[in-house]
Amino acid sequence: MGQLKFEKDFSEKLNKRKIEPKAGNWEELSARLNSEEKSKRPIFWWIGIAATIVGGILIFSILFNKPISETPEIVNTPEEEILKEKIEPQQISFEKPASKEVAKPEKASVKPVENIFSKKEPVANTQLTSMGKPQETPKTENNHTQKDPELMKETKISGIPEEVIAEASSKANKTGEITDAEVDALLAEALTKIKGDKIAKSVSENIDAKSLLLGVELEMEQSIREKVFDVLKEGYFKARTAVVNRN
Amino acid sequence: MKVIPLIKNETQLIARAIKNNRGAQQCLYDLHSGKMLSVCRMYVKDLHHAEEVMLNGFFKVFKYLADFKNEGSFEGWIRKIMIRECISFLRSEKALEFKEEGLEEFNGSFNNIESDINVDEIQQIIDSLPEGYRVVFVMYAVEGYKHLEISKILNINIGTSKSQLFKARKMLQEKLRTQNISGYGTVKI
Numbered sequence: 120m121g122q123l124k125f126e127k128d129f130s131e132k133l134n135k136r137k138i139e140p141k142a143g144n145w146e147e148l149s150a151r152l153n154s155e156e157k158s159k160r161p162i163f164w165w166i167g168i169a170a171t172i173v174g175g176i177l178i179f180s181i182l183f184n185k186p187i188s189e190t191p192e193i194v195n196t197p198e199e200e201i202l203k204e205k206i207e208p209q210q211i212s213f214e215k216p217a218s219k220e221v222a223k224p225e226k227a228s229v230k231p232v233e234n235i236f237s238k239k240e241p242v243a244n245t246q247l248t249s250m251g252k253p254q255e256t257p258k259t260e261n262n263h264t265q266k267d268p269e270l271m272k273e274t275k276i277s278g279i280p281e282e283v284i285a286e287a288s289s290k291a292n293k294t295g296e297i298t299d300a301e302v303d304a305l306l307a308e309a310l311t312k313i314k315g316d317k318i319a320k321s322v323s324e325n326i327d328a329k330s331l332l333l334g335v336e337l338e339m340e341q342s343i344r345e346k347v348f349d350v351l352k353e354g355y356f357k358a359r360t361a362v363v364n365r366n
Numbered sequence: 367m368k369v370i371p372l373i374k375n376e377t378q379l380i381a382r383a384i385k386n387n388r389g390a391q392q393c394l395y396d397l398h399s400g401k402m403l404s405v406c407r408m409y410v411k412d413l414h415h416a417e418e419v420m421l422n423g424f425f426k427v428f429k430y431l432a433d434f435k436n437e438g439s440f441e442g443w444i445r446k447i448m449i450r451e452c453i454s455f456l457r458s459e460k461a462l463e464f465k466e467e468g469l470e471e472f473n474g475s476f477n478n479i480e481s482d483i484n485v486d487e488i489q490q491i492i493d494s495l496p497e498g499y500r501v502v503f504v505m506y507a508v509e510g511y512k513h514l515e516i517s518k519i520l521n522i523n524i525g526t527s528k529s530q531l532f533k534a535r536k537m538l539q540e541k542l543r544t545q546n547i548s549g550y551g552t553v554k555i
Contacts, residue, residue: 123535125542126507129492132485133508137400138407140417145395148421149388152428156386 165362172355179351183344376440384431391428398441399424402448408504409452411493423451449509453520456497464498464522464530483545491541499534506531 122130286305376397382390402423406416427444434443456462483491492500501520505511506527511519516527 122507125538126535128482129488130508130510132488133404133408136404136485138403138413138416140399140403140420144399144417144421145392148395148424148428149392151421151425152386152388152391155425155429 165358165365169355169358169362172351172358176348176351176355179344179347183340183347377436380431380434380436380440383428394427394440395424398444401441402444405445405448406452407489408492408508409449409501410455415455419451419455420448422455423448426451445509449505450519453501456501462497462501462520464520464526483542487545491538494541495534495537498530499537502527502530503534503538 376394379390379393383394399420403416403420406420406423407413410416410419423444426447434440453462492504495503502516505516505519506513513524513527513531516522517524520527
């Protein structure tokens with residue numbers, strides 16, 4: 120279907136036509152454009168405010184997360200060091216004399232002593248959880264305490280009460296020989312005293328003032344952080360609702 | 367006396383208008399408003415409404431001016447916006463309705479009538495057409511759109527577009543004949 124003659128005429132005449140609009144039309148359009156621009160600006164402002172709030176939250180979260188991650192490290196490191204300090208001097212105290220004085224005549228008798236204390240110490244640190252085990256120790260100690268009074272002196276360091284050692288040494292000096300029954304009795308007495316001391320120690324170790332303080336500090340820090348987060352959250356939500364209401 | 371340099375280059379004006387330069391925007395408005403109001407008037411009967419539609423169109427023109435790529439003519443781009451604005455106005459007024467009809471009924475011929483009437487009379491004749499006929503007729507005969515394009519813009523079938531044009535032509539011919547306009551020759555369509 121092509122264009123008809125009258126259609127061509129219509130098209131030419133209509134396309135040439137110009138109708139002048141009213142004088143105030145541009146002012147009306149200009150006002151509309153101005154209001155459009157103004158309505159755009161506050162949105163940018165609100166977006167900027169929201170962005171700064173979010174940025175602030177991120178910065179605070181980074182700042183407040185750091186000390187929390189560091190505090191456990193501060194607490195853990197001294198504990199490890201203390202444990203090492205506890206274990207090391209004992210090992211040294213037993214190894215040195217054993218190598219110097221007891222090494223050649225009674226090699227077999229030295230080894231059980233080391234074993235006893237290497238087993239016993241962790242038990243002491245873990246607050247004496249098992250109480251039945253020490254019954255085996257008198258038998259092992261029995262062999263080397265019979266003939267070695269100097270070795271008995273060394274056991275003093277490991278925790279055997281001085282009274283028991285003194286009694287044993289006096290008996291040995293008087294009679295020259297100590298019977299197995301006497302040794303057993305002395306060791307049993309020593310064990311009961313050691314147990315008593317360790318229980319007392321464990322009771323004192325249970326309530327650690329430092330750990331308590333650190334725990335409280337950690338809780339305090341967490342609560343402050345939560346408060347700051349709450350305040351920032353509130354601000355952010357307020358800004359967001361304001362933007363939504365504005366739109 | 368201050369000499370204000372006149373910016374004749376349209377691309378410069380557009381560039382400034384994109385940056386919300388009101389002066390440049392006014393220049394563009396002054397350049398095209400006359401023609402665009404004429405375009406709007408072809409679709410919208412009432413001049414006051416046509417002006418409203420034109421202002422809405424110009425508002426969109428300046429709002430989306432950054433999207434204009436200097437590929438085609440600026441006038442053509444504005445014209446498209448105006449036509450779409452007119453169609454959406456007619457739709458909002460519920461004036462634009464199309465009857466789905468088969469093309470078979472409209473295989474006829476037209477007397478190739480030549481008109482010698484002025485623009486105002488042409489406008490009057492076009493105004494007398496029903497909305498659907500008028501829109502399709504103006505789009506096809508005056509704006510030069512193809513039936514496929516018309517069907518896409520108006521969201522109708524190509525057949526409907528053709529039938530609307532057929533009826534519009536028939537009505538216009540009759541009106542021209544009654545106005546004692548001389549006609550000669552016949553053309554088969």
